[in-house]
Amino acid sequence: xxxxxxxxxxxLSIVALVLLGLSGCGVNxxxxxxEQVKAAWSEVLNQYQRRSDLIPNLVETVKGYAKxxxxxxxxxxxxRAKATQMTIPADILSNPGAFHQFEQSQxxxxxxxxxxxxxxxxxxDLKSNQNFLALQSQLEGTENxxxxxxxxxxxTVQTYNTELRTIxxxxxxxxxxxxxKVRETFNISEQAKEAPKVTF
Amino acid sequence: xRLRIASQGSIGYVRWWLLAVLLLPPTAGLAAGPDFPQLxxxxxxxxxxxxxxxxxxxxxxxxxxxxxxGQQVVVVTLGSLQGYPIEDFGYQLGRKWGIGxxxxxxxxxxxxxxxxxxxxxxVGYGLEGTLTDxxxxxxxxxxxxxxxxxxxxxxxVIAGAAAIVTLLGGNPSAAGAPPxxxxxxxxxxxPWTMLILLAVFIIFLMLRNRFGQRSGIGRGxxxxxxxxxxxxxxxxxxxxxxxxxxxxxxxxxxxxASGSW
Numbered sequence: 495x496x497x498x499x500x501x502x503x504x505x506l507s508i509v510a511l512v513l514l515g516l517s518g519c520g521v522n523x524x525x526x527x528x529e530q531v532k533a534a535w536s537e538v539l540n541q542y543q544r545r546s547d548l549i550p551n552l553v554e555t556v557k558g559y560a561k562x563x564x565x566x567x568x569x570x571x572x573x574r575a576k577a578t579q580m581t582i583p584a585d586i587l588s589n590p591g592a593f594h595q596f597e598q599s600q601x602x603x604x605x606x607x608x609x610x611x612x613x614x615x616x617x618x619d620l621k622s623n624q625n626f627l628a629l630q631s632q633l634e635g636t637e638n639x640x641x642x643x644x645x646x647x648x649x650t651v652q653t654y655n656t657e658l659r660t661i662x663x664x665x666x667x668x669x670x671x672x673x674x675k676v677r678e679t680f681n682i683s684e685q686a687k688e689a690p691k692v693t694f
Numbered sequence: 695x696r697l698r699i700a701s702q703g704s705i706g707y708v709r710w711w712l713l714a715v716l717l718l719p720p721t722a723g724l725a726a727g728p729d730f731p732q733l734x735x736x737x738x739x740x741x742x743x744x745x746x747x748x749x750x751x752x753x754x755x756x757x758x759x760x761x762x763x764g765q766q767v768v769v770v771t772l773g774s775l776q777g778y779p780i781e782d783f784g785y786q787l788g789r790k791w792g793i794g795x796x797x798x799x800x801x802x803x804x805x806x807x808x809x810x811x812x813x814x815x816x817v818g819y820g821l822e823g824t825l826t827d828x829x830x831x832x833x834x835x836x837x838x839x840x841x842x843x844x845x846x847x848x849x850x851v852i853a854g855a856a857a858i859v860t861l862l863g864g865n866p867s868a869a870g871a872p873p874x875x876x877x878x879x880x881x882x883x884x885p886w887t888m889l890i891l892l893a894v895f896i897i898f899l900m901l902r903n904r905f906g907q908r909s910g911i912g913r914g915x916x917x918x919x920x921x922x923x924x925x926x927x928x929x930x931x932x933x934x935x936x937x938x939x940x941x942x943x944x945x946x947x948x949x950x951a952s953g954s955w
Contacts, residue, residue, distance in 0.1 A: 631827045
């Protein structure tokens with residue numbers, strides 16, 4: 495019984511098996527990388543959430559000492575509200591529009607917070623308040639964590655996208671994982687431009 | 695164009711030239727990270743600002759801390775940050791060395807960069823709840839910086855490390871305990887770990903013999919100690935400069951605080 499006598503699905507599957515054999519058993523590479531991307535993305539969300547959770551406390555503390563900075567305070571609250579309201583679609587990682595919108599809303603929070611910390615420099619009482627100092631160091635740490643989470647995410651996406659678009663991975667994907675898509679990633683230079691400069 | 699010119703020569707030459715071109719770029723083109731110092735012990739004094747007695751005292755204190763709490767703390771002084779922010783340098787150094795127990799990420803670094811006048815406490819994921827950003831900052835502001843400002847690096851580093859150890863539940867002044875007592879402590883609580891390690895070791899030897907290159911047993915176990923003591927909590931280092939200290943595989947995500955003077 496030669497290959498030509500087999501029904502076509504069987505023939506196709508044999509061809510698929512041969513191709514997989516040639517690709518060096520990388521069948522699990524893409525799902526593994528996909529999970530790593532998801533985990534890294536969760537960490538990014540987690541750290542942004544952490545920053546968001548710090549804001550109410552920070553705003554309350556600053557308000558107690560610097561009531562006249564109403565516009566700066568309002569800007570922070572509004573940026574946070576806007577980012578919270580945004581519903582994150584399930585496919586955000588392969589949806590450039592939504593991804594970009596998410597990034598911009600978070601950058602707006604970062605910018606507003608940066609200005610808030612800058613104006614609080616003018617209030618010596620506030621600067622020596624223990625609660626404010628603690629919040630300030632948490633915020634600084636969180637910004638640092640965000641930067642690292644973003645960088646880790648960029649790294650995993652790069653590996654994943656490369657695997658998905660280069661040869662053995664590309665074949666494996668088209669045969670077995672046709673629904674895996676190229677993932678969006680952060681634009682590092684944009685982050686560098688918009689990140690609040692938190693200096694003490 | 696270059697290829698065509700080259701192909702007029704011998705084919706062997708072209709092949710080697712291509713091979714060389716193909717092999718070179720991946721290593722040369724990688725995003726160059728900072729150069730990290732070697733993890734030579736619990737105290738890595740690359741900048742050379744610590745006295746021998748400070749180094750041995752710190753090593754004792756930090757070894758004791760790992761004995762009692764299972765958490766790895768490493769003190770490092772850097773000759774240069776190589777143009778990186780200390781936050782950038784710190785977490786990458788922590789990951790590179792793998793300070794802290796694998797899976798639990800219970801490690802911390804006290805980093806001093808005297809030339810840039812920066813200091814940082816870098817906290818592993820697993821310790822972010824105890825050694826919080828605010829607590830790290832308090833330690834830096836109250837214990838470390840006043841000493842550094844008056845030029846006393848040794849005093850600042852010792853006070854800072856002691857405060858970290860205290861916060862992590864260790865006892866910084868218990869460092870004088872007799873070495874043999876500490877050596878037994880690490881194994882007492884974990885007979886199962888010992889059994890598992892033994893089993894892994896035997897399996898390893900069997901596999902080695904089966905796929906054997908050279909003779910497995912004859913070479914002795916001295917060649918493989920790092921393989922068998924990956925986790926934290928083992929008395930890898932008895933006394934000062936005992937060598938063999940290594941990170942447990944912990945990871946870092948930017949927790950901690952920085953300061954400058």
